[in-house]
Amino acid sequence: MSSLEIKNLHVGIEGKEIVKGLSLTIQPGEIHAIMGPNGTGKSTLSYALMGHPAYEVTEGEVWFKGQNILELEPDERSRLGLFLAFQYPVAIPGVTVANFLRSAINARRRAENPEDKGIAIPEFRKMLKAKMDMLKMDQSFAGRYLNDGFSGGEKKRAEILQMAVLQPSIAILDETDSGLDIDALRIVADGVNTLMNENMGVLVITHYQRLLNYIKPHFVHVMMDGRIVESGGPDLALHLEEHGYDWIREKVEELG
Numbered sequence: 001m002s003s004l005e006i007k008n009l010h011v012g013i014e015g016k017e018i019v020k021g022l023s024l025t026i027q028p029g030e031i032h033a034i035m036g037p038n039g040t041g042k043s044t045l046s047y048a049l050m051g052h053p054a055y056e057v058t059e060g061e062v063w064f065k066g067q068n069i070l071e072l073e074p075d076e077r078s079r080l081g082l083f084l085a086f087q088y089p090v091a092i093p094g095v096t097v098a099n100f101l102r103s104a105i106n107a108r109r110r111a112e113n114p115e116d117k118g119i120a121i122p123e124f125r126k127m128l129k130a131k132m133d134m135l136k137m138d139q140s141f142a143g144r145y146l147n148d149g150f151s152g153g154e155k156k157r158a159e160i161l162q163m164a165v166l167q168p169s170i171a172i173l174d175e176t177d178s179g180l181d182i183d184a185l186r187i188v189a190d191g192v193n194t195l196m197n198e199n200m201g202v203l204v205i206t207h208y209q210r211l212l213n214y215i216k217p218h219f220v221h222v223m224m225d226g227r228i229v230e231s232g233g234p235d236l237a238l239h240l241e242e243h244g245y246d247w248i249r250e251k252v253e254e255l256g
C-alpha cells in the first residue's frame with residue numbers, strides 16, 4: 001500500500017513546538033488540501049516531511065510503504081516515491097533542467113541496483129520530450145540552468161516537470177503565501193491535474209483558496225496553531241473563500 005499516514009506528528013524549531021499533533025492519511029488517487037492562515041505551521045509540516053535538518057520531530061510517525069519515513073534521509077524518502085516540492089527552490093547555475101532530471105533518474109536507478117549504468121541518453125531525451133509535450137512545455141526549457149533567473153511560473157514548471165519524470169506515489173506541494181501569480185497557480189494546477197492518476201496521492205498545502213479553483217481536492221483540511229482543526233470536502237474551501245478563517249478560530253476557542 002502506498003498510502004501516506006501521518007500520525008500525531010509534533011515538530012519544533014529551535015525548541016519551540018510548531019506542529020502540535022497532526023494526523024492525516026492520504027490514499028492513492030486522493031487529492032488533499034491543507035489550508036490555513038499564515039504562521040500556523042504549514043511549511044513546517046512540509047519541511048518535516050521532507051526531512052529538513054532544522055525541523056525537529058519530537059513525537060509521532062509518518063508511515064509510507066511499510067516504513068516510518070522519519071527514520072530515512074531526504075533522498076531515501078524521494079527514492080521510496082515521495083515527491084516534495086520546495087517552497088523556495090534553489091538555483092543551480094551550470095546544471096540544466098535536463099541534466100538535473102537525468103541525475104535524479106540515475107540516482108534512483110542506482111539506489112535500486114548499484115551496477116546500473118544509468119538511463120541511455122536517447123531514451124532519456126525521448127522520455128523527456130514526451131513528458132514536456134504532455135505538459136505543453138517548450139522543449140527549450142530543458143536546456144536552461146535549473147531555477148537560474150527563473151520566474152515564479154518557471155520554477156513551478158520545473159517542479160511539475162520533475163514530478164512528471166519521477167512519477168511519485170505521493171506528491172507534496174507547498175505553495176508560497178505570496179508572490180505566486182495566477183499563471184504560476186495555473187501551471188501547478190494544470191500539472192497536477194494532468195499527472196494525477198489512481199496510483200498517486202497529492203497533498204497541496206496552500207494559503208490560497210484560489211488555487212483550489214483549479215485543483216479540485218477530494219478533502220480539505222484547515223490547519224491552525226499546528227493542528228488540523230476542521231476537515232471536509234471541496235465545499236469547505238469554498239466556504240473559507242467566502243467567510244475566511246475567523247469562524248473556525250472562534251469555534252476552536254469555544255472548544256478550548
Ligand code: ADP
Pocket residue numbers: 013014018036037038039040041042043044045054177
Ligand atoms: P505557514 O507555512 O503556515 O505560514 P510556517 O510553518 O512557515 O507557517 O511557520 C510557523 C511558525 O514557525 C511561525 O511562527 C514562524 O515564525 C515559525 N518559524 C518557521 N520557520 C522558522 C525558523 N526557521 N526558525 C524559527 N521560527 C520559524
Ligand code: MG
Pocket residue numbers: 042043044175176177
Ligand atoms: Mg508556508
